[in-house]
Amino acid sequence: MKYTKHLLESFYHPEFCGTISGAHIVSKNENEETKDAVKFYFVMDNKTIKDVKYQACGSVVLFASLSAICNLILNKTIEEARLVNEKQVVIEIKQVNRCDYATVSFAIESLVKALIQAE
Numbered sequence: 001m002k003y004t005k006h007l008l009e010s011f012y013h014p015e016f017c018g019t020i021s022g023a024h025i026v027s028k029n030e031n032e033e034t035k036d037a038v039k040f041y042f043v044m045d046n047k048t049i050k051d052v053k054y055q056a057c058g059s060v061v062l063f064a065s066l067s068a069i070c071n072l073i074l075n076k077t078i079e080e081a082r083l084v085n086e087k088q089v090v091i092e093i094k095q096v097n098r099c100d101y102a103t104v105s106f107a108i109e110s111l112v113k114a115l116i117q118a119e
Contacts, residue, residue, distance in 0.1 A: 003060055004095045010064035016071075017063070018053045027114035031106050036062055038110040044118060047078050061093070061100045065107035068092035073111070078118050084111065 003011075023041035030037045036058035043051035052074055054066045068089045073081040086104050090096045096104060 006094050007060055007064045010067045011060040014063055014067050016053050016067055020051060020053050025114060025117050027117050029110040029113050036106055040114040042114060042118060049073050049076055049081060059103055061103045062107060064093040065089050065104045069107055069111050078115055082115055
């Protein structure tokens with residue numbers, strides 16, 4: 001499959017990739033089947049996500065999905081971030097094949113796991 005310029009940009013120049021020293025929330029999630037892994041870092045201020053970063057091991061689609069999620073949740077409350085779903089991520093990354101939906105779902109699952117820690 002040939003990736004779009006947008007997807008490759010998310011992979012080669014990930015805006016939110018990295019760590020945050022002193023993050024309020026650090027959450028890890030691993031997919032035993034695919035061996036993909038995600039680690040989210042959140043800085044919170046009064047139940048609002050003020051900064052977010054991630055580390056990941058996985059496909060181009062995983063990196064693009066995580067970047068889209070970070071864009072969608074930055075400066076949102078925990079409640080607002082919980083509303084982010086696969087459809088919004090697919091729209092944001094602009095290209096997902098049928099076989100990639102599981103990767104987008106894993107990215108959302110990783111977000112949900114992190115948000116549970118934020119409660």
